[in-house]
Amino acid sequence: MTFFYSAMTGGFYSDAVHPTRPEDCVEISDAERLSLLDGQANGGTISACTTTGMPEVVAPVNDPATTRARLLASVKREASRRILIISPEWRQLNDLRSPSDAATNRFAAIDAVRSASNAVELQIGETADEDLGDFDVGKNPLWPESVAAS
Incomplete structure (x- = not known):
C-alpha cells in the first residue's frame, strides 16, 4: 500500500x-x-x-501554558477512552432506553471517570510549572481502578 x-x-x-x-x-x-x-x-x-x-x-512549544493546555486535552482524551471501554455509545443509548441494574452500574462507572477527570484537571492546574513535564495523565492514581490504563 x-x-x-x-x-x-x-x-x-x-x-x-x-x-x-x-x-x-x-x-x-x-x-x-x-x-x-x-x-x-x-x-x-x-x-x-x-x-x-x-x-x-x-516540535511542540514547551512553555508552561502550552504544556498545561496539552495535558488538559490529554485528560479529556483519556476520560473518553475510559468511558468507551466501560460502555460504547451504542450501549449508553440502549441503557437510556431500557434501564437495568447493569445500566445503572455502567453509568455510575462513567460518572466516576468524569469525577476523576475533573480532579486530574484541577491537579494539573495546581502543578508547578517545572513539574508539568513529569505529569503522567494516563497513570494518574485519581482514575478509577475499574478501567485500567492501556
Missing part, C-alpha cells in the same frame, strides 16, 4: 482507500507516516516543508 500526505487538507491518504486524492499529495513511506503520527501524538504539529512539500513534525 502506498501512502500520501496532503498539506492542503493536513491528511493522510492511501492508494487502497483513496483512489482520488488532493493534487498536492506527496508520496511517503509507511514508516514516515507512523513517525509523523508519533510526533503528533507527542505534541508536535505536522506541516509541509516549504521547499520540498514533504511533511515534517514541528
Whole structure:
C-alpha cells in the first residue's frame, strides 16, 4: 500500500482507500507516516516543508501554558477512552432506553471517570510549572481502578 500526505487538507491518504486524492499529495513511506503520527501524538504539529512539500513534525512549544493546555486535552482524551471501554455509545443509548441494574452500574462507572477527570484537571492546574513535564495523565492514581490504563 502506498501512502500520501496532503498539506492542503493536513491528511493522510492511501492508494487502497483513496483512489482520488488532493493534487498536492506527496508520496511517503509507511514508516514516515507512523513517525509523523508519533510526533503528533507527542505534541508536535505536522506541516509541509516549504521547499520540498514533504511533511515534517514541528516540535511542540514547551512553555508552561502550552504544556498545561496539552495535558488538559490529554485528560479529556483519556476520560473518553475510559468511558468507551466501560460502555460504547451504542450501549449508553440502549441503557437510556431500557434501564437495568447493569445500566445503572455502567453509568455510575462513567460518572466516576468524569469525577476523576475533573480532579486530574484541577491537579494539573495546581502543578508547578517545572513539574508539568513529569505529569503522567494516563497513570494518574485519581482514575478509577475499574478501567485500567492501556
